Amino acid sequence: MTYHARGKLEEAEKLGEEVVLLCKQVIGEHHPHTIASMSNLASIYHTRGKLQEANQLKKQVLLLST
Structure with missing residues (x-):
């Protein structure tokens, strides 16, 4: 089980x-x-409430995935 799943x-x-x-x-x-x-x-950033970091990383993921 991961650290994230265990809280x-x-x-x-x-x-x-x-x-x-x-x-x-x-x-x-x-x-x-x-x-x-x-x-x-x-996802971890999002769960921790670090929304700016989460959104920035999600944008990078989208750019790299296309």
Whole structure:
């Protein structure tokens, strides 16, 4: 079970940010796994009430997905 699903949002956010950074470095920004990780992080931001960060990341996901 994930940190996000268990309500451990601070831990989920920290890990999500690390995953996105590593994915970008290792497999690139346009890789489907990176985009999925960015989308997951946007969901975490949204749940935590960080709406500006969530919306900005969602826009990036949309741009990279098209």
